[in-house]
Amino acid sequence: MAHIGVKVILVIATCISSTVCDTQTQTHASKATEDSPELYGKAPNIHCSCNCAVPAQTDRQTCDSVGRMQSDLHALLAWKGAATNLLHHLKNSLQMVNKSLDDLLKKGCSPESSLVEDIIATHVKTIVLEEIDHRIREATEHVIFRVKGPDPLGVESGQIPDTQISASSEVNSGHGPRRARLYAVNDGDGTGAWCAKHNDGNQWLQVDLRKPTEIQGVVTQGRFGHQQWVETYKLQFGTDGDNWWPYTDASGRQKVFQGNVDSNTPQRHLLADPVTARYVRFRILTWNNHICMRMEVLGNYN
Known part of the structure; x- marks a missing residue:
């Protein structure tokens, strides 16, 4: 559980750090369904861009790194048959973070702002990690119930x-x-x-x-x-x-x-x-x- 949580934080924090000065950033999670298991393990189509002080080569490397980490996370969760739902949730969470960043960026570009760190901590830990924990509990509660009683x-x-x-x-x-x-x-x-x-x-x-x-x-x-x-x-x-x-x-x-x-x-x-x-x-x-x-x-x- 802790391994998955750290992986999620790295994915979201890396993408946000590379897009903090671009109000047009979009995150697109590749779609995989239980009917299309061959898509498990493929890197999602994530587009990152930056318009201030980040070299293009670094930008591409960052995006590649994010894609690989997303792919690893996707593969880790494929055993549940719910990776699609989780990635969809991650996309929604990222959109919420980006909206908060957009509000911040209207006041000026400040990659070092402590507010950015607060936004990351609040949205990533509260929304994403709690959602993963909830989904895992849902998948295992019936097993716990079955072993109770004479x-x-x-x-x-x-x-x-x-x-x-x-x-x-x-x-x-x-x-x-x-x-x-x-x-x-x-x-x-x-x-x-x-x-x-x-x-x-x-x-x-x-x-x-x-x-x-x-x-x-x-x-x-x-x-x-x-x-x-x-x-x-x-x-x-x-x-x-x-x-x-x-x-x-x-x-x-x-x-x-x-x-x-x-x-x-x-x-x-x-x-x-x-x-x-x-x-x-x-x-x-x-x-x-x-x-x-x-x-x-x-x-x-x-």
Whole structure:
């Protein structure tokens, strides 16, 4: 990032220093598009001129140097596929600098003026460098977002097999616990959710993770295509499938989790205090129309 920033400052400062006495200076960035990758790396068509005390040969060398540096910058940023936009922004920034210089030059030609240095510092550092930093953050924020949070433990993906998902009851085999996978839909093998045979407070859905696992959260859905879902539930954990302990809040009371409000929107809950256990059980408290659920367990296999 610092290397790119220095390169930008050199490009703009060099061109400005060679044109400070010419109010007609124009900067033209060569156009390259994602559809024309062959243009990446070519020097932009930059025209610099000077009408006071700068020899023509020096002027040409300065312009060549600026072109090479612009080309290097262009190549450095080609990996983003956004070099065209950046060069367009640089052109606009240079035009703003030139406008400020034009206002200054109306008062007289003074290449040594500290105001020129102030203009360069303000426009180059504030406008150009902050814009580059913003563009890089935009290109990487989605990557940062994706690595946050616990991982699904395999209910949805099928990594956890049908034999490790069980329930208190089922309407029939087509509504069995194997249909409780998050995002399950109706197909030839069954319906889009586990649905209990009885609508009462004794119903539960359970996952066996086969070994002690850090459990960091859960996700639930209702029944695909039907107005049937679980509204509230509690979580229980175990190590042997026979003895269970409840998940509690900070005050030590059993926590009641808010379930779903429709059939398809996933509802995620992250546990403030992750639990290490082999078994996870959803104890159903209340429901809409019928007890039906799809779910995923989040965490980290130890």
